[in-house]
Amino acid sequence: MKEFFSLGLVRGLVYQFFGALAGIGIISGIRALMGLETAGSFGFSEPAWVFGALLGAITFLFGSGVLDDWLKWAAGEETADHHDGSHLGWRRYFGPSLDHKVIGIQYLVTALFVMAVGGSLALVFRTELAASGLQFLTTTFQVFQQNGMQLYNTLMSLHGMLMIVSILLGIAALMNYAVPLLIGARDMAFPRLNAFSFWIAVPAAIILLSSLFLGGFDTGWTGYPPLSARAPLGMQMFFLGVSLAGFSSILGGLNILATVIRLRVPGMAPFRMPIFVWASVATSIISLTATQLIGLSFQMVMLQRLFGLGFFDPAKGGNPVLFQHLFWFYSHPAVYVFVLPGLGIISELLPVFVRKPLFGYRWVAMSSLGIALVGFLVWGHHMFTSGMAEYLRVPFMYSTLLVAVPTGVKFFSWVGTVWRGKISFPTPMLYVLAGIIVFLMGGLTGPPNATVATDLHLHDTYYIVGHFHDTMFGGYIFPFFAAIYFWFPKVTGRRMNETLGKIQFWLLTPSFLALTFSMMQVGLLGMRRRVADYDPALGFDLSHLVMTISGFLVAASALLFIINLIHSARKGEPAPGNIWDSRSPEWQVASPMPVENYEIPFEVVGEPYDYGMPGSKFVEFKRGRHESK
Amino acid sequence: MKHMLLIGILVAISTISIHTGLDSIGLLPPQASAQAIAIDELFEWHVWMISFLFSLIVVTLVYSLIAFRRRRGETGDGAHIEGHAGLEVLWTMAPLFVVVYLAFIGAQSLGETRRVDPSALEVDVIAGQWFWRFEYPGQGVVSTELVLPVDRQVYLRMESLDVIHSFWVPEFRVKQDIVPGQVTELRITPIMTGSYKVLCAELCGTSHAYMEAVVIVLDESDFADWLAGQSASVEDDPVARGRRLSEQNGCLACHSVDGSQKVGPTWTGLFGSQVRLADDSVALADENFIISSILDPDMQVVEGYTAGVMPSNYRDLFEESQLDDIVAYIISLGK
Numbered sequence: 001m002k003e004f005f006s007l008g009l010v011r012g013l014v015y016q017f018f019g020a021l022a023g024i025g026i027i028s029g030i031r032a033l034m035g036l037e038t039a040g041s042f043g044f045s046e047p048a049w050v051f052g053a054l055l056g057a058i059t060f061l062f063g064s065g066v067l068d069d070w071l072k073w074a075a076g077e078e079t080a081d082h083h084d085g086s087h088l089g090w091r092r093y094f095g096p097s098l099d100h101k102v103i104g105i106q107y108l109v110t111a112l113f114v115m116a117v118g119g120s121l122a123l124v125f126r127t128e129l130a131a132s133g134l135q136f137l138t139t140t141f142q143v144f145q146q147n148g149m150q151l152y153n154t155l156m157s158l159h160g161m162l163m164i165v166s167i168l169l170g171i172a173a174l175m176n177y178a179v180p181l182l183i184g185a186r187d188m189a190f191p192r193l194n195a196f197s198f199w200i201a202v203p204a205a206i207i208l209l210s211s212l213f214l215g216g217f218d219t220g221w222t223g224y225p226p227l228s229a230r231a232p233l234g235m236q237m238f239f240l241g242v243s244l245a246g247f248s249s250i251l252g253g254l255n256i257l258a259t260v261i262r263l264r265v266p267g268m269a270p271f272r273m274p275i276f277v278w279a280s281v282a283t284s285i286i287s288l289t290a291t292q293l294i295g296l297s298f299q300m301v302m303l304q305r306l307f308g309l310g311f312f313d314p315a316k317g318g319n320p321v322l323f324q325h326l327f328w329f330y331s332h333p334a335v336y337v338f339v340l341p342g343l344g345i346i347s348e349l350l351p352v353f354v355r356k357p358l359f360g361y362r363w364v365a366m367s368s369l370g371i372a373l374v375g376f377l378v379w380g381h382h383m384f385t386s387g388m389a390e391y392l393r394v395p396f397m398y399s400t401l402l403v404a405v406p407t408g409v410k411f412f413s414w415v416g417t418v419w420r421g422k423i424s425f426p427t428p429m430l431y432v433l434a435g436i437i438v439f440l441m442g443g444l445t446g447p448p449n450a451t452v453a454t455d456l457h458l459h460d461t462y463y464i465v466g467h468f469h470d471t472m473f474g475g476y477i478f479p480f481f482a483a484i485y486f487w488f489p490k491v492t493g494r495r496m497n498e499t500l501g502k503i504q505f506w507l508l509t510p511s512f513l514a515l516t517f518s519m520m521q522v523g524l525l526g527m528r529r530r531v532a533d534y535d536p537a538l539g540f541d542l543s544h545l546v547m548t549i550s551g552f553l554v555a556a557s558a559l560l561f562i563i564n565l566i567h568s569a570r571k572g573e574p575a576p577g578n579i580w581d582s583r584s585p586e587w588q589v590a591s592p593m594p595v596e597n598y599e600i601p602f603e604v605v606g607e608p609y610d611y612g613m614p615g616s617k618f619v620e621f622k623r624g625r626h627e628s629k
Numbered sequence: 630m631k632h633m634l635l636i637g638i639l640v641a642i643s644t645i646s647i648h649t650g651l652d653s654i655g656l657l658p659p660q661a662s663a664q665a666i667a668i669d670e671l672f673e674w675h676v677w678m679i680s681f682l683f684s685l686i687v688v689t690l691v692y693s694l695i696a697f698r699r700r701r702g703e704t705g706d707g708a709h710i711e712g713h714a715g716l717e718v719l720w721t722m723a724p725l726f727v728v729v730y731l732a733f734i735g736a737q738s739l740g741e742t743r744r745v746d747p748s749a750l751e752v753d754v755i756a757g758q759w760f761w762r763f764e765y766p767g768q769g770v771v772s773t774e775l776v777l778p779v780d781r782q783v784y785l786r787m788e789s790l791d792v793i794h795s796f797w798v799p800e801f802r803v804k805q806d807i808v809p810g811q812v813t814e815l816r817i818t819p820i821m822t823g824s825y826k827v828l829c830a831e832l833c834g835t836s837h838a839y840m841e842a843v844v845i846v847l848d849e850s851d852f853a854d855w856l857a858g859q860s861a862s863v864e865d866d867p868v869a870r871g872r873r874l875s876e877q878n879g880c881l882a883c884h885s886v887d888g889s890q891k892v893g894p895t896w897t898g899l900f901g902s903q904v905r906l907a908d909d910s911v912a913l914a915d916e917n918f919i920i921s922s923i924l925d926p927d928m929q930v931v932e933g934y935t936a937g938v939m940p941s942n943y944r945d946l947f948e949e950s951q952l953d954d955i956v957a958y959i960i961s962l963g964k
Contacts, residue, residue, distance in 0.1 A: 314810020
């Protein structure tokens with residue numbers, strides 16, 4: 001029991017609970033003294049709940065122990081440079097660790113957990129949509145002080161944001177684990193900041209989830225005012241949770257950039273970095289510089305609700321469209337944050353299984369930066385119907401279509417890579433190939449949204465829903481699975497079950513394609529997004545039934561993946577060596593990776609992807625020099 | 630070279646079959662406005678482009694996977710090809726020209742949908758949670774159905790009373806958000822008589838899914854008849870006025886008048902009944918109760934219903950006499 005309460009996670013949660021209570025108490029006390037109303041929906045006033053949630057998040061950080069080293073430094077004490085937590089066994093995963101590999105796994109498990117919750121919410125409302133009319137989320141249905149239709153809106157909105165948070169955690173997992181290994185660093189540049197970036201996401205996710213129980217919110221993940229300015233209390237929890245999770249992204253991005261700039265091994269010139277590192281750099285530039293804007297826009301609505309500031313309230317001279325500009329200035333580049341690492345994974349793994357160099361390495365590297373930079377100039381395409389100044393629509397159309405150019409370079413280069421290879425198809429390769437095709441579907445269905453006239457029809461329909469699910473699955477989910485199947489042996493010393501992996505693949509891919517194809521088809525024909533019910537006269541019942549069944553099959557494949565993960569971690573076939581025959585440095589040493597990463601340092605002596613060139617090497621381990629040290 | 634020829638043939642076959650397949654399943658609703666014609670032309674370009682690019686990449690990829698697969702017992706690596714600068718320049722520049730051209734015809738198409746006809750019929754659109762109301766200025770006509778003449782441009786001036794809504798008739802293609810504090814506009818030229826639906830396309834709260842209204846396109850003479858019929862029928866019966874107000878302000882989207890269950894309590898048999906409230910007290914549904922429930926909906930929430938669902942801006946929308954009309958209508962629905 002004592003051991004249980006010594007876990008950072010458990011202590012953090014206990015601290016968060018009491019911190020939140022204290023925060024609610026403080027504000028309620030102050031309000032009572034000022035003669036203001038202290039009661040409200042869910043017992044206390046909205047300011048009390050918001051302050052309580054914020055204070056709870058801060059006390060979580062103290063309780064978890066992630067601030068300990070900084071507090072000691074502030075008090076003038078010294079701390080160990082690098083905590084070796086390996087004697088803690090599994091318990092090191094439940095408290096702050098400074099090891100980038102442990103943090104990577106912490107991110108991964110949290111990402112999978114959030115993905116499972118967010119995905120389950122989708123199953124609930126997908127079931128509701130299986131036929132027209134209200135099935136069980138009816139107006140008489142009541143739960144968490146919401147009727148069925150309100151709950152539908154909450155579930156749909158929360159699904160969106162939980163999946164986004166899960167993706168951010170998932171790419172943080174991949175970058176945290178892989179980037180230091182790929183560039184030969186012992187750890188990230190700022191290990192404590194790295195731990196902080198992870199641990200702030202935990203209370204943030206809890207606050208975000210609490211919105212479901214505090215009245216929910218009915219705005220979708222975009223939270224547009226004035227609707228969000230009058231939504232239930234859950235709205236504030238959503239805004240606060242996302243704002244806090246934003247710190248994770250910003251600081252994580254900073255850390256990756258510093259690590260890549262400062263900690264590469266000798267000889268690793270920028271154009272000799274593994275391509276995934278380039279993708280991580282491009283992603284981190286965006287998350288470091290754009291995330292602030294979504295936090296800002298959400299906090300402005302929070303303040304509008306708490307203090308009556310009229311930023312977006314037309315009655316006070318505010319402008320609701322301003323919110324959309326601020327929101328999309330992050331949220332469009334954010335989709336490139338989601339997909340660039342995945343596209344990097346595709347480029348990273350493809351040469352290994354094709355046994356050929358990555359075609360046009362420099363062009364692929366630069367295309368990531370190109371996408372990241374152009375991505376900052378296109379946010380207005382989410383607002384073609386919004387009532388923003390009409391003349392802005394044409395320049396945003398041009399800039400948006402330009403994204404197709406660097407994206408095209410990636411596709412053509414992948415095709416160039418497989419050309420005349422010697423291609424084998426283990427599980428990770430299947431996910432890489434499906435990722436390419438699904439992302440291609442997402443990419444090609446984009447231009448009709450970019451040209452304004454066609455977007456006037458498509459905006460806010462199921463076509464958009466199908467389009468972005470294709471980009472998210474092709475750009476993130478498929479490569480994410482590929483990466484886990486690929487690097488799992490590095491983490492555990494065992495490989496994942498190939499048969500289960502292939503069953504999962506053939507379960508996931510066709511059902512997912514059926515899902516998004518049906519979405520786009522009904523969207524074109526007039527199906528609005530974000531509706532709990534649809535007119536049976538539209539004749540969409542069959543398509544929706546197909547989508548619901550496909551949705552459940554996708555969920556079943558995810559379940560199979562988690563089973564495979566747990567099973568293989570315990571009983572998987574041992575795989576201590578370079579099972580993929582990769583040139584990358586992390587595969588030149590035994591798995592699982594030692595705590596201090598490379599016991600013998602290496603230097604880069606060649607190109608990363610020179611498969612097919614006899615005698616060439618990417619890295620060389622300098623045993624002699626190490627021993628003389 | 631043999632590979633290239635084969636791929637070229639396969640790409641061509643695949644492009645044409647994908648295009649034919651997409652066309653045959655029917656991708657778009659009927660074309661009922663002049664704007665839809667311009668927009669669908671652009672869609673046609675997109676469908677061709679999607680069919681071609683999808684085929685180009687997927688055919689080449691799948692062909693390679695089959696032709697260059699590792700055969701049983703085969704060892705060693707593939708050909709050492711690092712890249713080809715000429716190809717990279719080609720597949721950077723060619724898409725660049727294509728997208729710039731696409732943006733150019735996209736702008737032309739947009740211009741086509743925004744073409745102004747000075748003799749357009751003006752209609753004011755009022756959107757609120759969760760109803761549509763259409764006013765024909767100068768005619769004194771207010772309607773919950775949007776009735777339009779065929780082959781004449783209509784100029785919609787749209788305002789929202791509360792949150793953001795969006796005007797969309799799929800058969801007309803074009804869509805425009807309606808933003809509080811701002812008048813947005815849309816121009817549509819119906820070209821086909823018939824009955825359609827305007828749908829709210831921007832999530833606007835609990836009953837968003839049901840925020841729709843009927844759109845009827847009539848030929849010129851039928852439209853004139855409709856307009857004349859509407860402006861003649863000024864009601865002097867308070868119950869009839871109350872019913873119209875309830876329809877035009879969205880009350881009936883949530884409150885049924887036939888006893889059925891909707892988002893809010895039914896009005897049938899409401900007047901004079903004993904109502905159990907969420908705080909377990911019981912109230913008599915008299916005139917005062919009904920008026921205060923309209924003006925401050927969250928003060929007395931009926932048991933089984935949720936606070937915060939009903940908009941609380943009716944104080945600004947209704948005059949006192951109008952509230953009396955609505956109460957008269959509710960009284961007429963029986964005790």
